[in-house]
Amino acid sequence: TQLLEQSPQFLSIQEGENLTVYCNSSSVFSSLQWYRQEPGEGPVLLVTVVTGGEVKKLKRLTFQFGDARKDSSLHITAAQPGDTGLYLCAGVRMNRDDKIIFGKGTRLHILP
Amino acid sequence: EPEVTQTPSHQVTQMGQEVILRCVPISNHLYFYWYRQILGQKVEFLVSFYNNEISEKSEIFDDQFSVERPDGSNFTLKIRSTKLEDSAMYFCASKGFGELFFGEGSRLTVL
Numbered sequence: 001t002q003l004l005e006q007s008p009q010f011l012s013i014q015e016g017e018n019l020t021v022y023c024n025s026s027s028v029f030s031s032l033q034w035y036r037q038e039p040g041e042g043p044v045l046l047v048t049v050v051t052g053g054e055v056k057k058l059k060r061l062t063f064q065f066g067d068a069r070k071d072s073s074l075h076i077t078a079a080q081p082g083d084t085g086l087y088l089c090a091g092v093r094m095n096r097d098d099k100i101i102f103g104k105g106t107r108l109h110i111l112p
Numbered sequence: 113e114p115e116v117t118q119t120p121s122h123q124v125t126q127m128g129q130e131v132i133l134r135c136v137p138i139s140n141h142l143y144f145y146w147y148r149q150i151l152g153q154k155v156e157f158l159v160s161f162y163n164n165e166i167s168e169k170s171e172i173f174d175d176q177f178s179v180e181r182p183d184g185s186n187f188t189l190k191i192r193s194t195k196l197e198d199s200a201m202y203f204c205a206s207k208g209f210g211e212l213f214f215g216e217g218s219r220l221t222v223l
Contacts, residue, residue, distance in 0.1 A: 040219075043214050045211055048211050088155065104153075
């Protein structure tokens with residue numbers, strides 16, 4: 001059973017288009033993080049969201065934490081080829097501070 | 113900028129051999145982790161370590177695995193007798209106040 005479901009698993013779109021990646025769970029998280037991972041490298045933290053309903057922006061990336069703290073989304077505006085990569089969501093469950101679990105990731109490919 | 117460092121970056125070993133992967137977490141962090149990622153698959157939690165003891169471990173982390181913080185700076189993962197299916201990228205991570213920072217990973221290839 002996947003605690004954190006990411007969708008879509010793969011996404012290939014044209015440069016300039018917008019896209020949204022989703023991270024869903026039936027569990028409540030005290031915080032949720034988004035990472036980007038390049039092949040052969042470790043995940044690199046993009047953002048942490050903590051408060052239900054929180055929205056954070058990182059240039060053309062917008063991250064939102066669901067009101068109930070069970071889900072999150074990553075929206076990219078005007079995607080660029082440099083956005084290509086594997087995007088991972090990871091969560092810290094309530095009262096389980098020690099364990100951060102990952103979704104399977106969304107592999108994004110932006111076509112020039 | 114502080115970072116988590118891991119050595120070796122790549123290790124090739126024969127099945128049945130012992131392997132030790134080393135990590136230097138960020139110095140003021142309190143929680144330490146090992147994760148692994150088999151090629152093309154998800155990042156999987158192995159173990160968390162806090163206050164000099166294991167705080168949680170996954171079903172993957174069986175008796176063949178152990179962790180140690182021998183000298184207050186290094187954090188090691190030992191695989192006692194490697195199997196073919198242990199081939200993966202192993203990531204060390206440390207956490208201060210909620211944000212997890214990963215090392216570059218150690219690629220283990222078991223032949």
